[in-house]
Amino acid sequence: MMLYRLFRSFFRGLLTLTNRYESIGQENIPKSGGVMLCSNHISNWDPILLGCGMERQVHFMAKAELFKIPVVKNLITAWGAFPVNRGAGDRQSLRTALKVLEDGKCMGLFPEGHRSKTGELGEGQTGVAFFAMRSDCAVVPIAIVGSYKLFRKIRIVYGKPLDLSKYREGKSSKETLALVTQDIMNAIDELRKANRMEVSKR
Template identity: 60%
Template sequence: MSYYRTFRGFFRIIFSLVYRWQVIGREHIPKEGPVILCANHISLWDPPLLGSGIERMVHFMAKEELFRIPVIGFLITKFGAFPVKRGAGDRAAIRTTLKVLEEGKILGIFPEGTRSKTGEVGEGMPGVAMFALKSQAQVIPVAIIGPYRMFRPIKIVYGKPIDLTALREAKSSGDTLKETTNLIMTHIKALRDHHRS
């Protein structure tokens, strides 16, 4: 955790001085218990931005190739990341993700699965819905409003928890996953559109 605080402090300086960041909605983050932060994805800077905006530690999935790179693998591990095989049903990563939530920690995830080339919010992948429905985590939509340009403001907005009670009580199916994913993406987009100007 000491490494995490050190890196977070470093990134906060970068975001404050270089990008003049604005953090909105910190009060919506529960002080304890499992949380899934669901954000749009526009840059490689998004994971540290998402984690630097709040006080609790955030855990991330990251493609396994990154963990083989000297220094980078060490740094992202200390910053709360764990490996996932892209393009495959990685059962180990799924188990790790659910364990993170079972232990009452925070998971940061980008439902689109890849960075948006246009900056617009795209379609979400069903994985985020699976984690949301299989856990009792509070799901927080997050809007990252860029672009990342030196000395230009960037915003990160943490929204209110999404009510998934009815979907969690419904019979699990492909339609439930799709509906849950669409609901999460709708909240992210609405948050982004509201704070865009």
């Protein structure tokens, strides 16, 4: 945890200098209990930004190939990442992710499943709804707005936890998972649209 805090302080300072980094809505993150942070995805820097804007440590899934590179493995492990074999139905990583949430920790997810090449919000994958329904965790929508280009402004906005209680009354059917996913994506999009104009002017 100490190493994580050192990394967080370093990257906060770096992004402040290079991108006029700004964080809004940290008070919306529950101080305890499992929390799933759901954000749009525009850059490989996004996991670092998610962690920079809040005090609780964030855990992430990262592609298994990265853990085969010694130095990279140490860095991303310290940042709270654990491996996932993408496209292989990796049940172990799913169990690990659920345990993170059930243990009352924070996990960062990008519902789109990949980076957006245009910066626009893509379609959400139902895996994010699966975690939300199985873990009964708080779900916090997040918008990353701006650009990581040098001296361009980057802002991260943490929204209020979503009320998904109506979906937890019955079984998690495919239809229910689709509805939950859409609610999450709509909340992310609302945050993006509410902040995009202001950030672009700076």
